Amino acid sequence: MYQSPTISYHGHHSPMGAHSSFTLGRLGASCGMATEKGAAADSSVYIGYRSASGVMHSFPFYKEMENEAERFTQSDEDVVATNHIFAEDEIERTYGWATDQFEAPGIRFSIYTPFESIPDPASATQEELAFASCPGTVIELCVENDSDEEWELFFAHHGTTPWMPMEGRHGLKGASTQGRMGFASVDPDVEEFIDFSVDKALGRTHTNTTFLLAPVAGLSARVAPGTTRVVRIAVGYYLGGTVTFNYPTAYWYNRYFNELDEVLSYTLKQAERSISIAKQRDAELASSGLNADQQFLLAHATRSYYGSTQWLDNGDPVWVVNEGEYLMINTLDLTVDMLFFELRYNPWTVRNVLEHFVERYAYYDEIFSPDAPDQMREGGLSFTHDMGVGNTFSPEKYSCYECGGIDRECFSYMTCEQLTNWVLCAGVYWVETQDDAFIATHKDILLACLQSLLNRDHPDAAQRNGLMGFDSSRTDGGGEITTYDSLDHSLGQARNNIYLAGKCWASYLALDHMLTSLSEPDAAAEALAGARRCVDSLTAAFDPTLGYLPAVLEEGNESAIIPAVEALIYPYKMGLMEAVSSTGPYGAYIEMLKKHLAYVLRPGVCLYDDGAWKLSNSADNSWASKICLNQFVVRHILQVDYEGSEKADPAHVRWQVYGSADHACSDQFSAGIPIGSLYYPRIVTAILWLEEQPVGQHQAEGRHEASEEVKMV
Amino acid sequence: MYQSPTISYHGHHSPMGAHSSFTLGRLGASCGMATEKGAAADSSVYIGYRSASGVMHSFPFYKEMENEAERFTQSDEDVVATNHIFAEDEIERTYGWATDQFEAPGIRFSIYTPFESIPDPASATQEELAFASCPGTVIELCVENDSDEEWELFFAHHGTTPWMPMEGRHGLKGASTQGRMGFASVDPDVEEFIDFSVDKALGRTHTNTTFLLAPVAGLSARVAPGTTRVVRIAVGYYLGGTVTFNYPTAYWYNRYFNELDEVLSYTLKQAERSISIAKQRDAELASSGLNADQQFLLAHATRSYYGSTQWLDNGDPVWVVNEGEYLMINTLDLTVDMLFFELRYNPWTVRNVLEHFVERYAYYDEIFSPDAPDQMREGGLSFTHDMGVGNTFSPEKYSCYECGGIDRECFSYMTCEQLTNWVLCAGVYWVETQDDAFIATHKDILLACLQSLLNRDHPDAAQRNGLMGFDSSRTDGGGEITTYDSLDHSLGQARNNIYLAGKCWASYLALDHMLTSLSEPDAAAEALAGARRCVDSLTAAFDPTLGYLPAVLEEGNESAIIPAVEALIYPYKMGLMEAVSSTGPYGAYIEMLKKHLAYVLRPGVCLYDDGAWKLSNSADNSWASKICLNQFVVRHILQVDYEGSEKADPAHVRWQVYGSADHACSDQFSAGIPIGSLYYPRIVTAILWLEEQPVGQHQAEGRHEASEEVKMV
Structure with missing residues (x-):
């Protein structure tokens, strides 16, 4: 398989037409969700797993990775646990047309950004338009615990505005900030948290999930020894009402979704369809010539x-x-x-x-x-x-x-x-x-x-x-x-x-x-x-x-x-x-x-x-x-x-x-x-x-087929 | 008159109840207008005058003053004009209870932040409530040109979101950004500009005022030799609609003002009243004992x-x-x-x-x-x-x-x-x-x-x-x-x-x-x-x-x-x-x-x-x-x-x-x-x-008098 010269570069991961992105991929750099921003988010994303003995294994999707690494990797002999941040040579990244996947020992993390024909509002159905405009993105976290102790997988996001926990609204667990962006899962085995760090959260150093003052919100789930767990998460965005000046307009998706919770819920409901379209796009590019x-x-x-x-x-x-x-x-x-x-x-x-x-x-x-x-x-x-x-x-x-x-x-x-x-x-x-x-x-x-x-x-x-x-x-x-x-x-x-x-x-x-x-x-x-x-x-x-x-x-x-x-x-x-x-x-x-x-x-x-x-x-x-x-x-x-x-x-x-x-x-x-x-x-x-590329291929993959998929899926 | 040990410190300058401030005063530091921010604005304010021969005289209300100063103060013998940034020892600052005033050779700049009893909405008139809640602040710029060439005074503000010129709406000149904050004057002799810098703007290096891409918006006015000009400017804020989450509320001032332009216009109309209240507060504190x-x-x-x-x-x-x-x-x-x-x-x-x-x-x-x-x-x-x-x-x-x-x-x-x-x-x-x-x-x-x-x-x-x-x-x-x-x-x-x-x-x-x-x-x-x-x-x-x-x-x-x-x-x-x-x-x-x-x-x-x-x-x-x-x-x-x-x-x-x-x-x-x-x-x-302080004084200056002022003014 093709390997680009480095895996450490940012990629946008965006729904269509939402001017929002979950930008991530450059190791040791700011990243995360942002909306209407002409640069990568100035945030941090924590993805990994923690062993029962308290060792954190995580991707370096945050700034000052090296300093953090020093802080975590303690040489003090009294400290048995040493946290582990995956190094670039431990991570394999597969960058398809619509799937961006990171693999490291014990963990695989995939971001699906399906795209296809955006249906013409003059003729398309409400359902087609809702699906195409939905400002959410599906991510998947898979942890394979081949050890003999319990692990706890986690996905967490740093925020600069307060996180509000989902607390089960619409069956969701996760968090949102100012109703503008957030993440959620409907997995019954997942827990939500807000704390100053993932380490503190999983250490259960406090007992409530409404700690709005703390900047890191996340999800965690236990992975028993010898088992594999896959958690599906939606990240989403929502800006309601007039968003432009001197010529008032709203986001088109306001027609189908009244708030972020609905976006996240819908994104998770449609996850199979999204992943399937993403994989079709990946396959097309791979076989494009x-x-x-x-x-x-x-x-x-x-x-x-x-x-x-x-x-x-x-x-x-x-x-x-x-x-x-x-x-x-x-x-x-x-x-x-x-x-x-x-x-x-x-x-x-x-x-x-x-x-x-x-x-x-x-x-x-x-x-x-x-x-x-x-x-x-x-x-x-x-x-x-x-x-x-x-x-x-x-x-x-x-x-x-x-x-x-x-x-x-x-x-x-x-x-x-x-x-x-x-x-x-x-x-x-x-x-x-x-x-x-x-x-x-x-x-x-x-x-x-x-x-x-x-x-x-x-x-x-x-x-x-x-x-x-x-x-x-x-x-x-x-x-x-x-x-x-x-x-x-x-x-x-x-x-x-x-x-x-x-x-x-x-x-x-x-x-x-x-x-x-x-x-x-x-x-x-x-x-x-x-x-x-x-x-x-x-x-x-x-x-x-x-x-x-x-x-x-x-x-x-x-x-x-x-x-x-x-x-x-x-x-x-x-x-x-x-x-x-x-x-x-x-x-x-x-x-x-x-x-x-x-x-x-x-x-x-x-x-x-x-x-x-x-x-x-x-x-x-x-x-x-x-x-x-x-x-x-x-x-x-x-x-x-x-x-x-x-x-x-x-x-x-x-x-x-x-x-x-x-x-x-x-x-x-x-x-x-x-x-x-x-x-x-x-x-x-x-x-x-x-x-x-050879004649025929272009036609077969062009917009006509893309339009058909909308009906097909 | 009392002098604090330094004049170089930030002060809030805020209307009542708008959670907004035109924070300024620390020399060589970020400053300016900001709303709902728990820190000084990360912006710059340019206040001063430019002589006909092109020499800029300005207060150092922006970051990296020293670097800028180096850039402006050219030792090259071919360049006659050397720009002048007022040094701390040239600036006199008077910090009253409700007036903050900066004076430097040829210029005086005052920010009025009047406060008094916020009337009880249960009993007050619309007019009282509008005045008390109006999210605007009056500033005054006075330039005394004792030279024999024309000067041009300026007030300008750097922005991180696009400026839109006022173009005479409501009789205003100035600029606003995303309808959320802005500044304006109704002075007929004032011109508005948007450019990459004040120097460029006053150099008239381009000819249109709708240069939305540029970050510095401002006002300028000519001051003939031997004359003094006072320009009154309003800075204001406006957040419409629901602004809080999990318990929806809007700003109270939404009841009286539909948009920022109305706030700025009203602030300028009420400027005399605001300045008068500010001066009363100043006098009270000065005579407080x-x-x-x-x-x-x-x-x-x-x-x-x-x-x-x-x-x-x-x-x-x-x-x-x-x-x-x-x-x-x-x-x-x-x-x-x-x-x-x-x-x-x-x-x-x-x-x-x-x-x-x-x-x-x-x-x-x-x-x-x-x-x-x-x-x-x-x-x-x-x-x-x-x-x-x-x-x-x-x-x-x-x-x-x-x-x-x-x-x-x-x-x-x-x-x-x-x-x-x-x-x-x-x-x-x-x-x-x-x-x-x-x-x-x-x-x-x-x-x-x-x-x-x-x-x-x-x-x-x-x-x-x-x-x-x-x-x-x-x-x-x-x-x-x-x-x-x-x-x-x-x-x-x-x-x-x-x-x-x-x-x-x-x-x-x-x-x-x-x-x-x-x-x-x-x-x-x-x-x-x-x-x-x-x-x-x-x-x-x-x-x-x-x-x-x-x-x-x-x-x-x-x-x-x-x-x-x-x-x-x-x-x-x-x-x-x-x-x-x-x-x-x-x-x-x-x-x-x-x-x-x-x-x-x-x-x-x-x-x-x-x-x-x-x-x-x-x-x-x-x-x-x-x-x-x-x-x-x-x-x-x-x-x-x-x-x-x-x-x-x-x-x-x-x-x-x-x-x-x-x-x-x-x-x-x-x-x-x-x-x-x-x-x-x-x-x-x-x-x-x-x-x-001595008995009687407290009573005389307490809230009862403050309440009376509302009726009186």
Whole structure:
């Protein structure tokens, strides 16, 4: 079986849409349950067993493990009992797509995070919706006592707000804090406790279970010599009432559950079903054909994605993905990357986000050329970078992020890129779902997007070259940036950027495709002409002296970037296979990109020495999510390989398990060290890799089957 | 004017009953607004002005001041501007009873925390209740620009959750976070901003005010050369809906205010009235006759008290004082100490808490003698230590604190002491208010209290000696403790403790007084007999060889404690002047206590070398609140002085301003270092000192006048 280089790294363990996680796995680190937090909980989890003679055996799921170990492991000869904290080499961790399992001598601990299609509230049954939205997670603790004395297994959690014991309500034993999170079991042999430590609790140093002042609540059960006991526990979350600001919404699960106790009770009742789905997902990934490193990365990304999801309710469903540690709401340049994952499982969430942007976060601007910043021209429609931050929705038509007065640096506007992002999401969504009503409803928006895209090239049609040439008036004389906001101009500047130009080309193709279907032949033709201008400019810009296409087609920029090819994903996913073929209408462009790749995918250019990918040769700042996406384009769409390509996946695994060990899955790395975008949802671009496998497998495991499971189970 | 030894210490600045504080004052420390937190906010406040040439002048109300200072103060010769952070010796702080003012060159910053009688909801008008409960605080910033360039004053606050600008709603400029706290001004010349720092904001490095991602929100206003500008700002808090668990309540202010914006708007509208009340309080304290150290201690205690108060609503008012850093709800052994303060301003809160204990936190137990722990006898009624913790109400009849199975150590039961506490509160409340209906309603409770108190001495009447001799069955074979829970047995053990015996004596007197009034002559006589037994035992236990009354009358204990005299406060406050007189019925006891004091109030016994009080000679653990109370008993009731007594007050000030500088007013000190009970409300026992002043003054400043002010203003 595959072993990642270390087992000591955090993973999210989250229900779908609850923006909550039982994050755990990094040894000797803070961990535990947390809700609406852009980082691992600052708590401790105690899992293990205590022998009748008082020796504690436990996993090191808490901070200052080493100090604690010293404190427990007494060399004093008078003390017979020495407590034992499992060392890393005693623990085996199996990290499946939906099961995370830790085994140490005598004990096995499993966390099940099943996921499947989130059913569309417009058509699903109450029961389906309750199951999908239930904010609980099943864990299982198995202790096999091969000794000749009684053991007592335990699961306990440190809290920073008071624990309240369950005291048998709904048949539950366990504890909750402020009704917001808690854990419980319905096992009749389990006892609940609250104390200053597990050791004190199991030592029965006091006699009541209502010791609300003490910070450690837990469950224990006796395991007779020579027997095995399995205890099933639910961890759960509950936030009732309005949870967002400036645009009131509640959690969707409020519809089915009135309080945490009901969540925990339901989670335990549905445990078999949850475990079964988790095991199905594990099996799918194991038999996917992905190599072991890829399997790890996809599983890791999937967990971080669900940890950031937030299924809200304002009368209608409101789908939100929070931007990892930053907690920005539905960042549109993340939406376009997570699109492939969401379309596989629940396309309705994509439409939900796109329409939310249309309703509240679309705006019209003017534009200007950097040569004449005071001369405003007609701009057009675009969309904000995000919808707010930390449950606080921004005022309509504004993101929480974009500021005027900034010239091509972090926090400037992303007007052009967000325009392409909305168009590309719409196009891929429509093709995947055949939701003709969607494009029909938004025909005027699509036409406005086309005009806006054309204007941002040049308001004077005769002077257009297909690239973005004008900046938004919203920048107040500054200059726009791309999603690569903290990179240098090679990927950070929007204007005349070849990465963004690729997205413009793909957007024109998407608009052509949709407008043709909408019987708007003139507009479709205009879109197609835009696409042509774009690739022609790009193809012509290939610099044979340099050997590649420079990143920004102005001011002598000579950066070499991998994402020159990124946008091929969109026509590919829209089924426009001719568009990405060397023999199709854009064949020269495709061939040029292959030449470009042949140059850049070399050590010292866009490869680190260890084989990891460096998105730009001029900046030590690389995004894991974008690497996954570009890998798919390179390997699968362009069928390009290069010397040493087998070194990339293991290197990217090391970024996560060593570099980002405290932050679960992270996105932005500088030479393997995460420098931002921690605890991040975006890396589910790795879902694309499943399509690289032999034909048939993808279909068999795709969303259609996932939907069927809901009915089946 | 009086100067405390340092100006660098935190003070609470809180509205009444909102459990919220704008805590600030310690230089270079975290500070700011926080709600329901048992510590100073982990934030930063920026107050100062920026010259047109870009030099920032600011108070160091943020952490890592020194590093920041280094960063700002550039020695690079190319940089002309050097920013200036006011040093401690440039700042003058005036710490009145209700005004805390900081002055530095060119700037004055004042925080007004008016307090007065909280009107009884049973009889007060909506307008009175709204004003008293409004969770807002007025601050004033005055900048006097004597330079020849324009200055820009600023007030800004760092946030850990997103700021949302006011954008003129209700005419307000400012910002709020998650609708829970914020600040605003209605000054038309003020601008609002959100940015990464004040410097960036005033440098206008970006152009929009909706930059929700940035952590620093603030207000600024221009000050022309040669002019002075005063800006009035409200800081406020708002928690809507149910805020407590296991016993749902909302904040009382929800009745008058629907959201934070309304709180801020109202606070600004009522600013003159608030400032006027604050200035009245300042003037009262200044003319109180208390020495400067005492004035400081009372002002400091008052702020910490209000910071812990929580005026809740479950249809009827629910009064809660949180136990400082521990957040325990209505700890009864604090209630009995804060009684004098609450009776001065709002006696209805005392009755409210006492009746809440009767309804939900009274219980009956059995009792046992330590000689025969398995032989249970009839115990009786008592009350729990507290009602829960951290907004989580304990299950009925249980505190969050008390555990069985513990023998005279922290977290054991305080059954006997809490019984006396309830009785003493009831007695003093009744005498002060002449609320005959209260004792009539609770006559059965009073009778049950008497029986319980008698039984805890000895269930067999013939064997009673007036002292507690039996422990509660709730201890499960352990032993009870007193409120001095972390002290050694001299004050920590309840059984046969002379401190608790004093409270038993006072409780018998209170019961006699109330039951006489209730025409229960037999029960009253039994109570009086109990009081007699108690003082006779205590008087006889004086050890002439030792020279004092040892703390615990068993097992050869020889500790010497000051609180032997503590309980005299209760008969004194009940007007039973004969009971505390050397010539009265307990004259021998009173004389014995004076001899005791003559022995213990000496360096090396119960005085530290610097003159501070040490409650027990056998433990380096002293409670500031209890010192204040015992000082009053010693100085005013017993009229005892001792050599070096003038050194005590300055020493106790040093405990607070040096030892507890980060924690506002704290209670539990070990040689001047706070070791627990930080950020604590209980020190308002210092209110008693006002009664030591010339006759007439106390009456003039008491609650009657305070009540009149409500009508007057």
